[in-house]
Amino acid sequence: MRIAVLDDDLLLLEQIKGTLECHHHVCHTFADGTSLLKALRHDTFDLLIVDWLLPDMEGTEVVQTVRDMGGMQLPILFITRRNDERDVVEALSRGADDFMSKPLRMGELVARTTALLRRAYPESMGARMAFGAYCFDADKRSLSVHGQPIELKNREYELALFMFRNAGRLLSRTHLREAVWGDGAETPSRSLDTHMSRLRTKLELTEDNGYTISAIYGMGYRLDPCHPRPPTKPEGAAARPPLTQSISEPLAAP
Numbered sequence: 001m002r003i004a005v006l007d008d009d010l011l012l013l014e015q016i017k018g019t020l021e022c023h024h025h026v027c028h029t030f031a032d033g034t035s036l037l038k039a040l041r042h043d044t045f046d047l048l049i050v051d052w053l054l055p056d057m058e059g060t061e062v063v064q065t066v067r068d069m070g071g072m073q074l075p076i077l078f079i080t081r082r083n084d085e086r087d088v089v090e091a092l093s094r095g096a097d098d099f100m101s102k103p104l105r106m107g108e109l110v111a112r113t114t115a116l117l118r119r120a121y122p123e124s125m126g127a128r129m130a131f132g133a134y135c136f137d138a139d140k141r142s143l144s145v146h147g148q149p150i151e152l153k154n155r156e157y158e159l160a161l162f163m164f165r166n167a168g169r170l171l172s173r174t175h176l177r178e179a180v181w182g183d184g185a186e187t188p189s190r191s192l193d194t195h196m197s198r199l200r201t202k203l204e205l206t207e208d209n210g211y212t213i214s215a216i217y218g219m220g221y222r223l224d225p226c227h228p229r230p231p232t233k234p235e236g237a238a239a240r241p242p243l244t245q246s247i248s249e250p251l252a253a254p
Contacts, residue, residue, distance in 0.1 A: 002175055004039070006030045006062065006092070007051040007079070012104070016049065019106045020113065026178050031055075033062040040069065042218060044172040047117055052080035052091070060094045067095040073169075075116040077102060131164045132210040132225070134203070147211065150202055155180060159195050160203065165224040167211070172220040173198055183231050 003025050005016050010031065017027040028045070030036040033054050048066065052059040078096040078153045080087065088099050098112055104188055129136040133146045141157055143150045151162065163171075171179075174191060196213065199205065205213045207226050214222050 001046040001121075002026045002028070002044070002178060003047045003049065003113065004028045004030060004036060004045040005049040006033065006036045006054070006059070007049075008032065009051075009056050016104070016108070016109065019110060023110055023114075023213070025113075028123060030094075033057040034058070035063055036062065040066065040071070042172065043171060044175045044220070045074070046121070047113060048074060048076045049113070050076060050078055050083060050096070052078065052087075060091065063091075063095040073120065077112060077116060103237040129161075129164075131167065134164060134209075136161055136164070145203060152202065156195055156202070158231075160199055162197070163213070163221070164211075167223045167225050169218055170219060170222045174220075176220060 002224070003020055005013060005020075005027060007013050007029075008031050009018070009161070013029040018031055020027045028039075030039065033060075034056050036048075038117065050059045050062055050075045052063070059078060059080070066074065066076065068242050076095060078091040078099045079102060080091070080099075080113070081099040081102045091099050097116055100109065101111060129138070133184075135144045136142070137144075141154075143152060143157065143160060145155075150218055159176070163180050176192060193215075196215070200213050203209075203211075205211050205223070210226060216222060
């Protein structure tokens with residue numbers, strides 16, 4: 001998962017970053033609230049870890065701003081040296097999902113972030129995952145649509161699975177590249193666009209199949225679930241009377 005950590009203690013930032021990356025997360029660090037909020041205008045994360053006391057603003061302001069920007073579903077873990085009950089209540093009431101007091105215990109930090117991520121993204125991690133007409137088989141690394149197998153290259157499969165697991169979420173271009181190509185991979189921006197275009201065509205991502213994909217200018221892509229459109233009636237077809245009407249009408253005399 002992709003995690004942003006906000007704290008003005010640079011040594012603690014490096015410790016948190018190292019711990020989370022040892023557990024296979026991608027960690028981005030910020031030393032002040034302004035830089036994190038600026039990043040959130042064009043980038044996305046799976047979880048935020050926010051300190052209370054910052055050089056330019058309070059962490060509660062950061063959390064409130066994130067919620068006001070539309071990040072209502074983004075899990076946020078608050079960390080601080082404050083540990084009074086009223087401090088915990090204030091942090092949670094301002095939008096944090098969990099609270100930890102400093103000094104941090106790294107084992108507990110990993111456990112709490114794992115729990116938050118599991119609750120926020122409860123996608124199935126089994127061998128077979130179904131999303132409407134789309135069925136993924138992780139063991140075979142295959143995808144079928146309406147029971148028909150779709151031939152996908154390795155990156156296309158990874159990207160398709162990642163998009164379906166995050167259906168409804170806006171994912172930044174950087175987020176997508178890190179998740180599919182790996183952290184630090186030098187992937188041309190055009191390559192992502194090409195892969196998305198191929199997926200839209202190969203998977204027939206339309207309202208008829210229950211999912212559409214949108215490019216959000218300046219941000220990235222979003223896969224949206226939608227209700228399949230009802231089949232259209234052939235032109236000129238005679239209207240069939242309701243079943244209840246035909247039963248209730250009296251039979252004609254012989």
